[in-house]
Amino acid sequence: EVQLEESGGGLVKPGGSLRLSCTASESTFNTYTFTWVRQAPGKGLEWISSMTSNSQYIKYADSVKGRFTISRDNAKSSLYLQMNSLRVEDTALYYCARDSRRGFDLWGRGTLVTVSA
Amino acid sequence: DIKMTQSPSTLSASVGDRVTITCRASQSVSSWLAWYQQKPGKAPKLLIYQASNLESGVPSRFSGSGSGTEFTLTISSLQPDDFATYYCQQYNSYSPYTFGQGTKLEIK
Numbered sequence: 318e319v320q321l322e323e324s325g326g327g328l329v330k331p332g333g334s335l336r337l338s339c340t341a342s343e344s345t346f347n348t349y350t351f352t353w354v355r356q357a358p359g360k361g362l363e364w365i366s367s368m369t370s371n372s373q374y375i376k377y378a379d380s381v382k383g384r385f386t387i388s389r390d391n392a393k394s395s396l397y398l399q400m401n402s403l404r405v406e407d408t409a410l411y412y413c414a415r416d417s418r419r420g421f422d423l424w425g426r427g428t429l430v431t432v433s434a
Numbered sequence: 435d436i437k438m439t440q441s442p443s444t445l446s447a448s449v450g451d452r453v454t455i456t457c458r459a460s461q462s463v464s465s466w467l468a469w470y471q472q473k474p475g476k477a478p479k480l481l482i483y484q485a486s487n488l489e490s491g492v493p494s495r496f497s498g499s500g501s502g503t504e505f506t507l508t509i510s511s512l513q514p515d516d517f518a519t520y521y522c523q524q525y526n527s528y529s530p531y532t533f534g535q536g537t538k539l540e541i542k
Contacts, residue, residue, distance in 0.1 A: 352531070354478075362470075362478060362521055364531040378530055379435065412477055419483035420468030420525055426477060 319343040319423060321413050326428030333403050337428055339396040339413030347391035350374075350416040353398050355409035356427075363409075366398065367416060381407075403432045436460050436524050440534035446542040451512045455537045457505045457522035466526045469498055469507045472536075473518045481520075482507065517541050 325337040339351070352367040365378045366387040375387055386399040396413055408431050414421035437460040447453050457467065465485040470478040480489045482498035485505055495510040509516055522534040 361536040362472075362523075362533040364523070364533060367531065376530055416525070418525075419487070419489065420470075420480050420523060421478070422480045422483075422489065424477035424479075 321415065321423060321425035323411060323413050323425045323428035326411060326430045328431045328433065329403055330434055331403060331405055331432055333432070334399070334401045335403065335430060337398040337400065337411055337413075337430070339398075339425060341394040341396075341415075343394065346394035350418075351389065351396045352414050352416050352421060353387065353396075354412045354414055354421070354424075355407075355430075356412070357406075357409040360409075368396070400430070403430075405432050408432045435530050436463060436526065436532050438522055438524055438532050438534040440520075440522055440537050442537060443535065444538045444540060446540045447512055448542045449512050449514060453509050453512060453539065455507045455520055455522075455539075457500075457507070457534050459503045459505075459524055462502045463524040463526045463529075465501050466524055467498075467500065467505050468523045468525060469496075470521045470523065471516075471518045472521065478521065512539075 320342045323339045350369045353365050355363050365381050368375050368387045384402045388397045410427040410429050412427045413425045415423040439458045441456050467485045469482040472478040481492050481496050486498045497508050499506050520537045525531050
């Protein structure tokens with residue numbers, strides 16, 4: 318069974334940085350677009366960034382544009398999210414998800430990011 | 435960005451009921467619309483893609499319809515396992531993806 322596993326979350330002060338990772342247990346990682354979605358405590362889902370299989374096409378939500386950078390390493394079946402200039406409002410559970418063009422058909426369990434002084 | 439608005443925000447229903455959740459887009463998304471189910475402490479699960487296609491393994495009591503700006507998710511006969519929060523999402527390639535705010539389906 319294909320799985321996604323996120324890591325790298327933690328407690329960081331406002332203005333700080335974190336790098337999230339998502340590793341896939343599948344050899345077909347390099348054929349899919351992958352995405353990051355977050356969910357603040359008790360709130361709804363917020364799409365934040367996607368990257369196509371060949372890294373050519375990237376998009377970001379306005380709320381993170383200029384602060385977050387998505388990247389991937391197909392050789393390692395891994396997706397990353399570099400988060401800089403973190404704000405209190407970035408506190409959330411961050412999910413990695415596979416975009417199969419049927420929507421997001423595979424999700425990880427998420428990694429928690431807490432931004433607090 | 436395309437705004438997705440779901441209604442109602444909360445829905446109370448009983449086992450066996452037929453329920454419908456509506457999702458409206460601020461501009462056309464064609465049929466690039468998905469529905470997800472999320473239970474507390476769990477990741478979302480894809481139910482419906484391209485507005486009306488049932489994801490593999492999802493019970494047939496779930497169905498989706500619509501195109502353009504108005505979409506619906508229908509559960510034909512509610513089961514105990516269906517009480518959860520439901521989200522619509524547009525995934526038009528040329529726009530940032532956006533989710534609706536969610537509909538919490540509660541037991542009456």
